[in-house]
Amino acid sequence: MNIGIIGAGRIAVKMAHTLNKMSSATAYAIASRSLEKAEAFAKEHHVIKAYGSYEQMVSDPDVHLVYVATPHSHHFDQVKLALEHGKPVLCEKAFTLNATQAKALIEISHKKNVLLAEAIWPKYLPIRTMLDEVIDSGIIGEVTSVTANLGFYLLDKERVTNPLLAGGALLDLGVYAINFALMAIKSDIKNIESSATFLDTGVDAQNSAIVTFEDDKVALLHSTQLAYTDKRGMLFGSKGYLELVDVTNPQSIKVFDKNYQLVKELARPEQITGFEYQVQACIDAINAGEIECKAHPHSEILRVMNIMDEMRRQWGMHYPMECN
Numbered sequence: 001m002n003i004g005i006i007g008a009g010r011i012a013v014k015m016a017h018t019l020n021k022m023s024s025a026t027a028y029a030i031a032s033r034s035l036e037k038a039e040a041f042a043k044e045h046h047v048i049k050a051y052g053s054y055e056q057m058v059s060d061p062d063v064h065l066v067y068v069a070t071p072h073s074h075h076f077d078q079v080k081l082a083l084e085h086g087k088p089v090l091c092e093k094a095f096t097l098n099a100t101q102a103k104a105l106i107e108i109s110h111k112k113n114v115l116l117a118e119a120i121w122p123k124y125l126p127i128r129t130m131l132d133e134v135i136d137s138g139i140i141g142e143v144t145s146v147t148a149n150l151g152f153y154l155l156d157k158e159r160v161t162n163p164l165l166a167g168g169a170l171l172d173l174g175v176y177a178i179n180f181a182l183m184a185i186k187s188d189i190k191n192i193e194s195s196a197t198f199l200d201t202g203v204d205a206q207n208s209a210i211v212t213f214e215d216d217k218v219a220l221l222h223s224t225q226l227a228y229t230d231k232r233g234m235l236f237g238s239k240g241y242l243e244l245v246d247v248t249n250p251q252s253i254k255v256f257d258k259n260y261q262l263v264k265e266l267a268r269p270e271q272i273t274g275f276e277y278q279v280q281a282c283i284d285a286i287n288a289g290e291i292e293c294k295a296h297p298h299s300e301i302l303r304v305m306n307i308m309d310e311m312r313r314q315w316g317m318h319y320p321m322e323c324n
């Protein structure tokens with residue numbers, strides 16, 4: 001299947017590298033606002049075609065799946081452009097600015113009957129199924145609480161600091177902690193208590209949330225763009241607990257008993273970069289005529305966006321594009 005990438009930036013490089021090693025997908029096209037940049041990217045990263053306009057690329061009948069790899073601020077317009085050209089889309093996280101935008105895109109995907117997926121890669125990894133199996137085995141008993149964090153020093157990355165690019169720790173990093181918690185706790189949310197500190201630009205520098213679910217399970221979540229964190233996701237249960245490092249691409253699952261002894265360790269299977277699983281999930285869904293990926297359906301995209309909307313509402317943080 002031919003993949004076309006929108007945005008010749010950092011994460012596009014990782015995707016091109018992944019596609020070059022996949023047998024079921026081809027790094028077919030790269031689109032940039034600058035043809036020169038697209039051509040240089042295509043040459044360096046072995047992509048067949050280069051486009052100096054996103055619209056030209058989504059008009060190419062040989063593009064079978066569009067990967068949107070631009071800042072969050074631009075996801076809505078670019079996903080819409082691709083869907084309206086009848087192209088299936090895999091869009092980088094955070095999916096959109098807010099749930100309203102996400103809903104609108106999901107409606108277009110239904111209307112056009114084309115696949116729409118979010119590139120939140122841990123949801124598609126084999127270790128996620130392994131995690132489900134460990135939880136279902138009952139080895140740590142009933143899971144009652146979860147903690148997850150993700151942090152890097154990112155003040156040199158405009159994409160994360162600039163409100164006009166929908167920056168902030170939450171949309172960039174917190175989205176992984178939220179997805180981790182929702183993998184383990186499936187019940188509806190009862191309450192969210194959240195707070196944040198802010199950069200001078202107005203986006204969140206650090207944030208924390210306590211999410212309480214209808215079955216009284218609790219998730220404690222933290223993300224920061226000021227510091228490196230241990231990137232851990234922990235599940236606590238009545239018979240023990242388990243640890244995953246890191247929540248973006250877990251290396252292993254470590255299971256501990258009530259005496260804090262390591263009783264089981266499952267390693268991550270060999271991978272290209274880990275991005276191949278989300279691409280393969282899209283290919284499989286397209287081949288099956290589906291418009292969402294089972295591993296991360298539209299309902300889950302909205303569930304996550306709704307949590308992030310509520311957290312930002314509590315902080316009074318709006319993006320300039322939301323204020324019109």
Ligand SMILES: NC(=O)c1ccc[n+]([C@@H]2O[C@H](COP(=O)([O-])OP(=O)(O)OC[C@H]3O[C@@H](n4cnc5c(N)ncnc54)[C@H](OP(=O)(O)O)[C@@H]3O)[C@@H](O)[C@H]2O)c1
Pocket residue numbers: 006007008009010011012031032033034037069070071072074092093094119121159165172248
């Ligand atoms: N899955 C992961 O592990 C992971 C890691 C990092 C980032 N991400 C996600 O990937 C996406 C892109 O991140 P990135 O680090 O690759 O971003 P980036 O390198 O800063 O930018 C990617 C592309 O977006 C376009 N762009 C950048 N700034 C723009 C602006 N001011 N106005 C309009 N377009 C602009 C450019 O496309 P042109 O080529 O057209 O100029 C640029 O090449 C984000 O959604 C981010 O959250 C995912």
